[in-house]
Amino acid sequence: YQYKDDHSRQLQLCITSWVLTGLATSIVITKLVTTVFVNKTPGWDDLMIFFAMIASLVTTSLIQASINLGFGRPWMAVAAEVGGAQKFVQMVKLDTYGYPFTVIAYSLPNVAILILIERLAGRTKTFSRNFLRITVAIQIILAITSVISKYAKCRVVEALWQLSSEGGCDNKIFNYTFYAANCFTIFTDIVLAIVPIHAFWKLQMELQKKLEVTFLLGLTFLSAIFTTMKVYYIYKFFDAQDFGPGGVDLSEQNSVIPV
Incomplete structure (x- = not known):
């Protein structure tokens, strides 16, 4: 049997993912080269960015494997091919294994920004650091919760990718935590921009440095804008009957956000 409506977005996803990554x-x-070898002023924020970069590369590599x-x-269309069911299982496995790397790729940059803000602010008290710390901490907690719920939603591990398995999966738990984590990430992005910018303009710094x-x-x-778009695609993805197109949109947004 040959599925007639085989509209592929594989090339689009492949180019978008690898170009942005x-x-x-x-x-x-x-x-990193400038900070470590030229200026010789490395910090913990550079380490966080490095880990986020590695996670982003792993995520894109797994997306490429899924495209293949x-x-x-x-x-x-995939299911209609010989071995289509096995391919589907392998794709779900890759998504399951790769989800923690996706979370790391979009979470650690905010940790790096927080550390950078702490370094730039020094010992000044022009804004509430505890507020920024708590905001980022909540984002990380929600991100970790979504990862845990990804694997804990089924009583049997194999049921995560074997749809026919009787594993007692409750997808709503993961869906809600995934949605909440991304919504709060939008709030965190906005906070990490508005609060420090307002504070730094009150400091005795050179105009060029402030800019x-x-x-x-x-x-x-x-x-924040791209994460908002991602949340929109998440909403569509949860209601979709064919997860292929929705999955492509989410994967593209995951590639954009780390940039």
């Missing part, structure tokens, strides 16, 4: 990787490597199995095409900090922290607004 490559861009993010080149930016991170340039920053048929991800980006309608599930019915640089404003530009750097202002980029978190872009992350």
